[in-house]
Amino acid sequence: MPKQHTYVLGLNTYDHDVSACLLRDGAIAFAIAKERITREKHASGFYKEVIDYCLEAEGITLDDVDLVVRNSYILPVPDMEERLAHQDMPGFLSFAERNEAEKHPLFGAKSDKVVSISHHLAHAYSAFAVSPFKDGVVMVVDGVGSYRADAMEPYPSDEAGSPLARESESYYSFDDAKLECLKKVWMEPARGLLSDEFYNMPGLGALYSRVSTYVFGDWNKCGELMGLAPYGRREQVGHLLEMTDGRLHVPFWSEANRQPYLLDSGSWDKSPAMRHWEDIAWRVQDDTENVLLARARWLRETTGAKNLCIAGGVALNCVANGRVAREAGFDNVWIQPAAGDDGIAIGCAYYGWLEILKRQRCFVMEHAYVGRPYSDAEVAAALKDFLVRIQVEAKRSDNICRDTAKLLAEQRVIGWFQGPSEFGPRALGNRSLIADPRKAEMKDILNSRVKHRQAFRPFAPIVLAERMKEIFEGEEDSPFMLIAKPVRPEWRDKIPAIVHVDGSARVQSVRDDTNPMLYRLLKEFEALTGVPVLINTSFNVKGEPIIETPQDAVSCFLTTGIDTLVMHDTLVTKTRMHKVVAPVMTTFGDVATIVASTTQNGSRGG
Numbered sequence: 001m002p003k004q005h006t007y008v009l010g011l012n013t014y015d016h017d018v019s020a021c022l023l024r025d026g027a028i029a030f031a032i033a034k035e036r037i038t039r040e041k042h043a044s045g046f047y048k049e050v051i052d053y054c055l056e057a058e059g060i061t062l063d064d065v066d067l068v069v070r071n072s073y074i075l076p077v078p079d080m081e082e083r084l085a086h087q088d089m090p091g092f093l094s095f096a097e098r099n100e101a102e103k104h105p106l107f108g109a110k111s112d113k114v115v116s117i118s119h120h121l122a123h124a125y126s127a128f129a130v131s132p133f134k135d136g137v138v139m140v141v142d143g144v145g146s147y148r149a150d151a152m153e154p155y156p157s158d159e160a161g162s163p164l165a166r167e168s169e170s171y172y173s174f175d176d177a178k179l180e181c182l183k184k185v186w187m188e189p190a191r192g193l194l195s196d197e198f199y200n201m202p203g204l205g206a207l208y209s210r211v212s213t214y215v216f217g218d219w220n221k222c223g224e225l226m227g228l229a230p231y232g233r234r235e236q237v238g239h240l241l242e243m244t245d246g247r248l249h250v251p252f253w254s255e256a257n258r259q260p261y262l263l264d265s266g267s268w269d270k271s272p273a274m275r276h277w278e279d280i281a282w283r284v285q286d287d288t289e290n291v292l293l294a295r296a297r298w299l300r301e302t303t304g305a306k307n308l309c310i311a312g313g314v315a316l317n318c319v320a321n322g323r324v325a326r327e328a329g330f331d332n333v334w335i336q337p338a339a340g341d342d343g344i345a346i347g348c349a350y351y352g353w354l355e356i357l358k359r360q361r362c363f364v365m366e367h368a369y370v371g372r373p374y375s376d377a378e379v380a381a382a383l384k385d386f387l388v389r390i391q392v393e394a395k396r397s398d399n400i401c402r403d404t405a406k407l408l409a410e411q412r413v414i415g416w417f418q419g420p421s422e423f424g425p426r427a428l429g430n431r432s433l434i435a436d437p438r439k440a441e442m443k444d445i446l447n448s449r450v451k452h453r454q455a456f457r458p459f460a461p462i463v464l465a466e467r468m469k470e471i472f473e474g475e476e477d478s479p480f481m482l483i484a485k486p487v488r489p490e491w492r493d494k495i496p497a498i499v500h501v502d503g504s505a506r507v508q509s510v511r512d513d514t515n516p517m518l519y520r521l522l523k524e525f526e527a528l529t530g531v532p533v534l535i536n537t538s539f540n541v542k543g544e545p546i547i548e549t550p551q552d553a554v555s556c557f558l559t560t561g562i563d564t565l566v567m568h569d570t571l572v573t574k575t576r577m578h579k580v581v582a583p584v585m586t587t588f589g590d591v592a593t594i595v596a597s598t599t600q601n602g603s604r605g606g
Contacts (some may be wrong), residue, residue, distance in 0.1 A: 007060065008357070009051065010349025011070040012122075012341055013077055014084075014092045016042040016220070019338075020050035021345035021370075021423075022058060022065075026353050027363040028130070030054040031370045031423040033342040036548040042220060043545075046097040048104055050345075057372035066113070067356060068106060069348035073119040073341070076150055081108045117351050118152045119145035119344070120170040120184075120312070126347030127311035128174045129354060130365035131334045136307030137182075137299045138172040141292065141314040142341075143205035143219075144198055145170070148186055155181040164189045168203030169248075169295065173303055177354045177361050182302070185248060202250035204291055205314045207240055210253075211284040215277045216268070217261045223425075225281050226317055227457045230502035232282025233275075240280075241287035243294050269454065289320045296328035306331040311347075315339035315482070316425065318506045322484040325476040337368040337480035338424035367514040368428055368480060371421030374550055379417075379567045382550035387585070391558060391578040392565075400569045401517065405524035408436050408534065412563040413449060415539055417553045418517050421546070426481045427538035428508060429462060429518035431546050431553075433562065435535040436525075437461060440496040442535060449561025452542045458506065461498040464522050464532040465509040471495075471533065472507050481508040481536075495533050508536060558582060 007029075010021040018034040032053045034043040055061060070077040074092070084093045084101070085108060093101060101107045106114060123140040145151075145167025155170075169185035190200040199210045199219065209219040216224055237256070242249045257280065259273035271277070296308060308330040315321065315335050325333040336343055346365075353359050383394050397403045404414060414434045422428040433450060435442050443459055460481055463471060468478075472485040484504045487495070498505045512519040526532040538546045539553065541560060547553050550567060557565040557572065559582070565572035 003064075006357070006359075007058075007065045007067075008349045008352040009054070009065045009068045010122075010345040010347065010352065011047050011051070011068065012344035012348070013047050013070050013072045014080055015044050015072060015074055015341075017341040017344075018043055018045060018047050018050060019342040019345040020047060020054050021349045022054040023349045023353055024058065026359055026361070028346065028349075028365065028370050030057045030372055031338070031345060032372075032421075032548075033338075033423070033545075035545040036371075036421065039545060039552070041543065041545050044092060045094055046101045046104070046107075048097075048100055051106075053372065062105060067352045068109075068114045069352040069356070070106075070114070070116050071119055071122045071344050071348050072116075073145055076118070076146075077116040078108075078110075115352065115356060117348060118150050118167075120151070120167045121153050122344045122347035122351060123311040124170065124172050124179060124347065125350045125354070126338070126343045127309035127334075127336045128172070128179065129177075129350035129361060130336065130346065130363060131307075131309045132364045132366075133307035133309065133332065133334065135175045135305070136173070136309060136332075137303050137305040138170075138174060138179075138309045138311070139292075139296060139299065139315075140170040140172070140310075140312040141168070141204055141295075142312035143209050143314075144168070144187070144201065144203070151184070153179070153181045155184045161186050162188055166201065166203075168201075168205065171295070171299055173305065174309075182299075200253075202248075204241060204248065204288060205312070207250055208284055208288055208314065208317075211240070211280060214257065214260050215281060217263050222313070223316065224454065224457060226285060226319055227500070228278055228281040229285035229319070230282070230500060230504075231456060232278040232280070234282065234286075236279040237283040239287055240284050241291050243291055246294075246298065248291060285317075285319065288314070288317065289323050292317075292320050293323055293327055296324045296330070300329045308333045310335045311339045311343060313340045318482050318484040319504070321482055322474070322476075322504075325483055326474055333476060333483075335480060335482045336365070337422070337426065337428070337482065339482070340425060342424060366479075368422045368424050368426075369420045369430055369515070370423045371430075371548065373420050376568055379550045379570060382554045382567075383570075383572065387581065388554055388558070391575055391581050392554075392572050393575050394570050394572045397569050397571055400566060400571070401520040401524045403571060404434075404521055404564075404566050405528055407564055408434065408525055409528045411436055411439070411442070411445075413446060413561065415553060415557050415562045415565040417539070417547070417550065417565070417567040419515075421548050424480070426508075427536065427546050428481060429510065429515050429536060431539045431548070433535075433537045433539050434462075434521075435459075435497070436529075437495040437497040437533050437535045438529065438531060442497040446535070446537065450541060451537065456501075458500040459498055459535045459537050460506040460508060461495065461533045462508045462510050462518065462522065462536040464519070464526065465511045467532040468507065468509045472505065477509055478507045479509050479511070479514070481506055483507065494531060497535055498533065
């Protein structure tokens with residue numbers, strides 16, 4: 001029987017946000033980040049789980065895959081795996097995974113079907129190859145990319161530099177499938193203690209991560225830093241980034257900045273350094289916006305391009321994205337929804353499809369719902385185990401959007417589980433917590449019952465696409481919740497729960513053709529309240545990844561203050577027994593583990 005499809009598998013490997021993307025005939029079939037499977041946020045290590053997820057969802061084996069393209073920003077994957085084979089590096093390959101990796105056909109593979117590419121090249125392909133534009137330019141900015149010695153694409157080199165310098169920024173033009181590098185900004189190696197050189201590298205994304213570490217004790221809390229920035233006072237801290245004649249300079253870290261958050265120093269929220277942290281957050285955000293805006297204007301003026309694509313971890317800064325979209329002069333700006341390193345898997349796959357297999361561009365990423373679907377039977381199985389069944393009441397609805405909208409209008413917090421999961425760090429309406437934005441106190445309700453995160457962090461709105469311009473300023477679309485927009489003054493008092501302290505909101509526009517269920521829910525809520533907006537935040541608690549499976553949804557529902565769980569067309573509420581059973585489970589074990597394991601056992605047995 002002749003082979004029906006051509007498959008390309010893209011992989012981001014070993015360090016944070018391990019992920020896989022499977023292309024079927026040039027279109028994304030499935031994509032997943034490892035954290036959604038293992039429940040470990042920003043999961044690193046081996047990549048078997050993400051490969052198996054995609055292959056099983058498609059119903060194929062690795063033998064059916066025509067090409068595998070991989071990236072690790074630390075080292076090219078063959079070099080990385082050679083080191084892992086004879087060196088204990090638990091941060092990249094744990095003891096538990098080592099035996100599994102050594103038996104896997106891709107580990108240390110030497111085959112023409114298995115290719116490794118460099119980091120910013122993968123980011124660039126993840127952006128333009130699935131964009132709606134035939135031509136344009138690409139901006140890639142992140143914390144750290146490949147060594148200069150490992151960068152694969154030809155690039156202008158107008159200065160000498162160390163082969164151990166790292167990618168920080170890369171700028172490209174594209175015409176259909178052809179990509180050309182216009183400029184690279186490198187970070188020279190920095191002296192450091194053991195493995196902390198990254199935090200001291202003189203680059204835009206590295207500096208933002210340094211401030212995140214300084215304020216929160218974690219390099220990967222850049223989103224929280226962006227949310228804290230509007231609380232800071234202007235010009236209280238000296239510039240952390242400076243641009244002169246197109247050259248970026250990162251001044252030496254000032255001695256005035258000697259108030260780092262220490263993990264054992266007590267409550268973050270009550271620290272006497274809070275005012276200083278707010279001020280430095282404002283400064284790094286303002287500097288970042290100004291540098292990105294200058295770079296984008298340079299791209300526009302240099303190339304005359306009308307279309308801009310953005311990728312790399314800094315592309316998750318929706319406030320900066322909003323300024324670029326409104327002020328840089330491009331007609332259109334498109335940001336890949338998995339702009340961080342999980343999206344590297346997309347870029348690897350499309351490099352294989354376009355550059356190695358020499359196929360045509362044929363796919364536009366109009367939505368990010370590329371996880372595997374879960375059947376009604378799997379949803380039912382997640383609810384039928386004894387320990388779950390005695391705590392919940394499940395009822396099928398003939399009009400789930402109408403019934404959910406009524407609950408939302410009654411100020412209920414809804415866990416919303418529909419269709420395939422979203423790829424990327426944003427919950428875009430299939431694995432979401434949804435609530436009514438009309439009362440400001442809903443932010444505190446969500447935080448106290450479910451999210452347990454800092455009070456300063458805003459909640460994002462979803463809005464009917466055709467009503468977006470009426471409620472939020474700016475012409476640019478925002479389907480992936482990656483652009484912040486000012487809320488129009490006449491709407492701020494109507495939807496206060498989604499308005500940040502600076503009057504902005506991180507908007508997601510919703511269309512019937514990309515998410516009909518979420519669109520209908522918004523229409524039903526609008527019919528009841530006159531407001532075509534809902535709060536949408538990720539279906540998880542602080543410190544955990546967004547849920548993936550029906551079992552994950554049930555576990556989160558039973559261990560938090562979510563009022564109602566909606567899975568497909570089933571409404572799930574808690575019974576009186578929940579108040580009895582939940583404390584016992586909390587006392588005698590990890591509730592989520594118990595629920596997940598017993599549910600899985602029940603589904604296998606029944």
